[in-house]
Amino acid sequence: MGRIFKERTPVNEALRLFLENISTLRKTEEVPLESCPGRVLAETIISERDVPHYRRAAMDGYAVRAVNTLGASPANPVLLQLSDQIEEGGAIWVHTGAAMPEGADAVIMVEDTATAGNLVEIRAQVYPNRNVGQIGEDIKKGDRVFEEGHLLRPCDAAVLASLGFDRVKVFKKPVVAVIPTGDELVSRKKCVDVPPPGKMIETNGLMSALYVKKWGGIPRCTEIVPDNPDSIKRAVEANLDADMILLSGGTSVGKRDHAPEVLAALGKLLLHGIGASPGKPTALGIINSVPVVCLPGYPVAGLVALYFFVRPGIRKLAAIPEVPEPILKRRLAAKISSKIGYVNFIRVAFEGDKVRPLTGAGAGILSSVAKADGYVLVPEDIEGYDEGEEVDVFLIE
């Protein structure tokens, strides 16, 4: 009681410390190509095949020996026999993608020909290999097609299929235990009506679990744990087989805030208190190499901690490669005031081609997030932005 935050670690420093303590899981599994998009390759793919594995026609037309078309033009067409004796001056019909007949080294586009009975009139000359796809022109046997760590997309699944794969080895998704804590919470599954005064429906655990899933983890949601150190300790211990643990609530400095002390008792408390607003009461730690994030119970503060620490934490655990974050440049429809010393997470809504900051709503007001399309981060050393200033907007996924 009466404790205050002794420290307030800057967000970047907190993240660096957290990630430094997280090791990438290297557990792998095989998945069918149908479910590989979004997964991370756990093997380097070296082709054991040539693709295509045969010389193919790249156009609809006639397969010929190029030498037999020398000098052909619309005014002076060359006549070839429809025959599979290509070497002796024959021409044979091929579709795009068809195997080139033995002896043929070029394809005359159908547009440059005419047929008359058993003869083909050739109206253009071609050079050898014209309109022919060579063996291995797409992928050669021995080519490194994908490196380990590649994030697979639908088009990559098609490439793997062309190489003869039906399944592929990927990194397992990390299991993230989500433990909601708080005497005031009731499960919505057990609560059809409005709960009694002093009781709230649990929502942060649901939100956390759904973000975990979106960001590439497998959420494992526990029952609501009451605000006492022993219960929290037991719940954490029961989940130390997970790859990450999220404790929601009980992270501040009040009588009922036990999450950080439990974390310190069971493992190492890396820090408690970050330079973010909302989000200050966040605590981070490690228990037997399992990263633990104590998320503030105020929902907007919890969301900030999810974005700042849980998302990069999952990425590191799961070896998900960085992709450039989509950032929208927008002008502000109203000024933003910000607290010096804190990264301010400002919810904003699109308004025409501008964004309007949703101010006035505290960290406890979840509906302000529902109204927000994105957020703007104001750095620690800036007092805010003026109306009309251009800012970087991150979308709220």
Add this chain to the structure above:
Amino acid sequence: MGRIFKERTPVNEALRLFLENISTLRKTEEVPLESCPGRVLAETIISERDVPHYRRAAMDGYAVRAVNTLGASPANPVLLQLSDQIEEGGAIWVHTGAAMPEGADAVIMVEDTATAGNLVEIRAQVYPNRNVGQIGEDIKKGDRVFEEGHLLRPCDAAVLASLGFDRVKVFKKPVVAVIPTGDELVSRKKCVDVPPPGKMIETNGLMSALYVKKWGGIPRCTEIVPDNPDSIKRAVEANLDADMILLSGGTSVGKRDHAPEVLAALGKLLLHGIGASPGKPTALGIINSVPVVCLPGYPVAGLVALYFFVRPGIRKLAAIPEVPEPILKRRLAAKISSKIGYVNFIRVAFEGDKVRPLTGAGAGILSSVAKADGYVLVPEDIEGYDEGEEVDVFLIE
């Protein structure tokens, strides 16, 4: 044989025409909140509750009547009795989130107090409602919380949970039939070894199905259909209960290209041939209000048609709202040459802080997409971009 493309509809015009012919499906279903992210709300949510539904303490501290703290300061603290008789000058301990006791109208932060036996020393004065969350301060009964058509996110699921929802009404995902056509194709499920010359493993259907899934549809993959009009006709007719049909292959102007003519026979061929490179042989049509896209068989051309028409088509069918497309500004590491009269889809790979165009790979070279991180679109009326020029890069998902 010998047919050529009579028309070449500009991409934007083709898309406008296609979307004009697509009606949004309005079929709905209920899903549990756990699976609502990414879905589109099919009802407007008007709150039937106040959130919070009771006056709550916004801080850990003592609930009091503000009037009883008048003039309190560290130098001149006010002493109050620990008692639930608030109106008579008592103070009572409250946690953040706890229901405010009857008669109390403010909370003194614990940091501004000290206790001595049965007394609380109050070291700051507070005004009425200080540190008290009012009934409905987050959401009021009767508030419009979400409009129909809202794309649900994890944070929105939490808001819905706080309103007492356990399930929510969303628009059904459109079912998209994916029909690969081509005599040269073999299913990878039936082909463990390298197929014989002239035969290729089917990959476009897999790629299309996985993009359909990613973009919010439910793919329904059929068997490979041979290149004859009757077989294609039967396959299309068997899938007219779907919400969209993709025919892959057979869209060009060769002997074996029957997809557009089947489309014209069964319904309305809107256009055949678009001003895109690759992607020119794309055809679009409607059969009994079911939109049909004929995707070129060359895989990169097929990908272009997926991006240009299938993605927006699914969005319209499913009422998925537009979100600003993430675009990265990057300088070119090499020049791009482009064909006038066509939107050129240029594959690019990140190279430091620049992008390098992957030129030299034709539309048949799927591995060029695997190597690409994104693409640049060069408009019809531009011949290309110089090395060092800044371009808009779209990520390949």
